[in-house]
Amino acid sequence: MKDAKLDDGGAPRQQTTARTKTMTTAQGGPIADDQNSLKAGPRGPVLLEDHIMREKIFHFDHERIPERVVHARGYGVHGHFELTEAIPELSCADIFQRVGEKTPTFTRFSTVAGNKGSFDLARDVRGFATKFYTQEGNWDLVGNNIPVFFIQDAIKFPDLIHSVKEAPDRGFPQAQSAHDNFWDFASLSPESVHMTLWQMSDRAIPRSFRFMEGFGVHTFRLVNAEGKSHYVKFHWKPRQGLQSVVWNEALKINGADPDFHRRDMWDAIDAGDFPKWDLGIQVFDDEFADAFEFDILDATKLIPEEQVPVRLIGTLTLDANVDNFFAETEQVAFCTQNIVRGIDHTNDPLLQGRNFSYLDTQIKRLGGPNFTHIPINAPKCPMHHFQQDGHMAMHNPRGRVNYEPNSWDAEPNPRENPKIGFESYAEPVEGTKQRVRSETFADHYSQARQFWISQTETEQRHIANGFTFELSKCQREDIRLRMLSHLMNVHDDLAQMVAEGLGVVDMPEAATPARAPITDLPPSDALSILKNGPKTFAGRKLGLFIADGADADQVAALEKAFKDEGAMVAIVTAQIFGATLSDGSTKPADEKIDGGPSVVFDAVALVMPKEEGETLALNKPAQDFVSDAFAHAKFIAYSDGAMPLFKATGIADKIDDGMLKLGDKSAKDFVKLCRGMRFWERETKMTG
Ligand code: HDD
Secondary structure (H helix, E strand, O other): OOOHHHHOOOOOOOOOOOOOOOOEOOOOOEOOOOOOOOEOOOOOOEOOOOHHHHHHHHHHHOOOOOOOOOOOOEEEEEEEEEEOOOOOOOOOOHHHOOOOOEEEEEEEEEEOOOOOOOOOOOOOOEEEEEEEEEOOEEEEEEEEOOOOOOOOOHHHHHHHHHHHOOOOOOOOOOOOOOOHHHHHHHHHOHHHHHHHHHHHOHHHOEOOHHHOOEEOOOOEEEEOOOOOEEEEEEEEEEOOOOOEOOHHHHHHHHHHOOOHHHHHHHHHHHOOOOOEEEEEEEEEOHHHHHHOOOOOOOOOOOOOOOOOOOEEEEEEEEEEEOOOHHHHHHOOOOOOOOOOOOEEOOOOHHHHHHHHHHHHHHHHHHOOHHHHHOOOOOOOOOOOOOOOOOOOOOOOOOOOOOOOOOOOOOOOOOOOOOOOOOOOOOOOOOOOOOOOOOHHHOOOOHHHHHHHHOOOHHHHHHHHHHHHHHHHOOOOHHHHHHHHHHHHHHOHHHHHHHHHHHOOOOOOOOOOOOOOOOOOOOOOHHHOOHHHOOOOOOOOEEEEEEOOOOOHHHHHHHHHHHHHHOOEEEEEEOOOOOEEOOOOOEEOOOEEOOOOOHHHOOEEEEEOOHHHHHHHOOOHHHHHHHHHHHHOOOOEEEOHHHHHHHHHOOOHHHOOOOEEEEOOEOHHHHHHHHOOOOOHHHHOOOOO
16 A cells, blocks of 8 residues: 555554664754655745755765775785784883784785776785784784785885776776786796796685785894894685685686685675684794895795795784674775884885885875874873864864973873884894895796695696686787796796697797706795695585575585585575475575576585476586586585486586596595595696
């Protein structure tokens, strides 16, 4: 029945109950009608006098703030850091003193190149930025999931980012490095070669934020109470293990679920499956730094874990989703210069430039110097200073004293405290003013080669395919060949594989290295994903594709076995209402087949009677479900009824050890198989 108010052009009124509150304007005035603007008669003009409508639209018009110039697309989560090993001998930072103490944190993961509305599975570096709200101020560790960077000096950052982002004339391509401008820049900047190997590896297409490492990248300093300094590199080691997807899968995930990574994080935390990372430190002194093959101030180099082991000193647990995306994820402002007593910077020229850039960009992005008043950015320890006024000042000092020194003793009247105040490490500095790059930064190929030889064959194939894909998107042949000329200095196998992929007949001359590469660096297992994979299927997701008449026992056994493992199970059916199982019960679906393609799952199972398998053999999304799972080297369990679908997709005669027939083997056997994550052997039999 139509509401009486609707008949005269109005909208239905909602009852105000104990659980709802009266809607008001931003000025607090109760609102009677939020559906209709104020008009001169039912069909007359809208009156400018309508302060309610004007206020609402004015606010809407100002909802957006500038997106981050890089790392625009990201996802933030609350958590805490718990210290498991105190390190007072290395650092006097308050956060590193008491074992078992928990420090609240906020972590934001991101892609780099894409705009805020781009897709999650771009081939890209991932940001991994954590704000620690310590009792002696905020410490921001603003890192990536890759331990090295493209450039050595911050003055090149705008060029790097301009080259990778969309071209200024056409406004595309978006969220990808597969285009001439990026590879033009990279091939003209040999210092980026090492990083491009990481970027073309599966590190740049992680399965989830939960399954990737994090790195502070630069060399920092730890400084103890006596003022003694050690160098340090920070690492995040995921307890969940490392895992990535394959490129063809990434392309399809972006269509199926552009929010794949943020949804994964939200779902895991929502389900109480809190991801954890151990904070690791690689600590070394001047003696090591002087003896090391490369300059420890060069952000395009890492220190192999075999040379300086990673010592685990604490655990980060992400345990709460945000209440409001804008207030927290969007407004969080990380700054590399946010360090605390006991941690200090080094002369890494990339880091020094960053220390200017982050503060500067937050002022632009958040509208003024008071972004530290926004709750997500405010320290959780007491703070007292004489900074005042400015746009949106929220914490305003009381009393008349706002300068230092002063002779007032009224409270609050903050004073310096040399005992606990921040002290920069007293590093002797001297030099001639000059615009140069140190010669110790000149070796651009040796660690790229070390990265290459540390990978499994599968990973090497993926890297070569990554280069082939990206360079094939370059229209200019000279750019493709110039990049190839650098790869020739990395490793012959890599150069050959890419050249073959591109169809190059005449190999170019190898690029002239600024310094001869070291060819006998040993492989480092820590650099491979597959050598550091998970040991369980926990935290992963099975796509269980069922149809009417599916064997109820098989479905129940699969659900139980995967849940016991700590994995999630999503039921996929041809219609969203679900399926009627062999025992007459109804199994509701989580996804309709075209909304739940196999690319969004880690492994798949198909349980259906033959007649349904025959019908589904004609269903394109069902065919894709099977052929993609097969092509992406996923483990597949199936009941006999799925054979018509296998025939339709050409895999009926390719059944391999990555496939398990239910009945012959149990659901538990399938879980065991799935602990391997992928059946890579299958991939070697495929091209492309
Ligand atoms: Fe940066 C954001 C990581 C080099 C300038 N950067 C930003 C974020 C991460 C990184 C994770 C997103 C923070 C968030 O989630 O809000 N950036 C890195 C790493 C680098 C690096 C690991 C090299 C080791 N960055 C770098 C350089 C410069 C910048 C050399 C400038 C000279 N980065 C910025 C920025 C951003 C930023 C423009 C954009 C948004 C923001 O800061 O808050 O200031």
